[in-house]
Amino acid sequence: MNRDVAIVGVGMTKFGEHWKKGLKELITEAGVKAVEDAGISGKDIQLIVGGSMSSGMFVGQEHTGALFTDYLGLSPVPAIRTEAACASSSVALTTGTMAVQSGRYDCVVVGGVEKMTDVYGNLATTALAGAMDRDNEAHFGLTFPGVYALMAQRHMHQYGTTREQIAMVAVKNHENAMHNPNAQFHRKICVESVLKSALVSDPLRLLDCSPIADGAAALILVPAEHAKKYTDTPIYIRASSQASDTLSLYMRPDITTVGATISAVQNAYKQSGLKPEDIHFAEVHDCFTINEIIASEDLGFCKKGEGGRLVQSGETAIGGKIPINPSGGLKAKGHPVGATGAAQAVEIVEQLRGEAGGRQVKGAENGLAHNVGGSGSTVVVHMLSRNRK
Secondary structure: OOOOEEEEEEEEOOOEOOOOOOHHHHHHHHHHHHHHHHOOOHHHOOEEEEEOOOHHHHHOOOOHHHHHHHHOOOOOOOEEEEOEOEOHHHHHHHHHHHHHHOOOOOOEEEEEEEEOOOOOHHHHHHHHHOOOOOOOOHHHOOOHHHHHHHHHHHHHHHHOOOHHHHHHHHHHHHHHHOOOOOOOOOOOOOHHHHHHOOEEEOOEEHHHEOOOOEEEEEEEEEEHHHHHHOOOOOEEEEEEEEEEOOOOHHHOOOOOOOHHHHHHHHHHHHHHOOOHHHOOEEEOOOOEHHHHHHHHHHOOOOOOOOHHHHHHOOOOOOOOOOOEOOOOHHHHHOOOHHHHHHHHHHHHHHHHHOOOHHHOOOOOOEEEEEEEEOOOOEEEEEEEEOOOO
């Protein structure tokens, strides 16, 4: 059996610094919102799949699958924790999708959570470094800003991408986040402010980097044939695809290309029957501004090396040919790592329902979510649609 799957409910918290909320409160808030949105009750839920990257290091809490069930009041419903660095909750969505496709479950809650702000910056850096090759990268002092700075330097050298084009990604995404009530940052920035912000790892500066954040997001999955029982606007999962690559950046033949993105998206296009030109907007993993540029190329929205010019042209802005990160992206919406992939899917659902307010992409019928773990060692791509086929 391989059933079609629909999303019938979504919920998420505001992303940012939640000093009075822990993992339990965050996941409960997002889960309850999703359940209420779908109009279901606890007795309908048969499985929970939740992503969390490093809850043990951030807040000292492991065994989060049981925590999800306990604090949502859903025992003895089985629960699974998925971990794939920043792609943890996209893997949860993939796992939940397969569970419904298989015919074993008819109602699955998927989501993700992370509480990152309870530790000092050096401890957060240590936790995040667990997503790279500990022996060959982190052991020698390399951090993720350094990894993506190397990718940026090579892209600039190889394709003529300019520092201003990279900064334009941050400017655009902050502009979009102004219209997202759940975004961490609600302030506009300009290219000059990006270029004058503190240097982190040349050429990347502070305003090129996504922030540390707390937050949670959740979605309700059901078989497509049951979806209209819950909502008049079900959103269908047309593709759910995951691919892997090396942990270490130095082992890749071209550090301006994320091979796992290409593998995942090609499989997703095949699953869905869609083409790049059929995608009306995308939520892309802009953990650092350069990654949105690289991803726009690897996802097929432009030719290799043209990602900088694509953002400069305005085509990735709302109203452009392929709006990217109308939510504000990781850069401005926030990046609570274990929740990021689920939040991308929530944004796509809201866009396809026409519920995105001032950041709405008009007439959108197909959306793509692209979520990266590490520097591209895990990539998950989902394609969602208003249409079942």
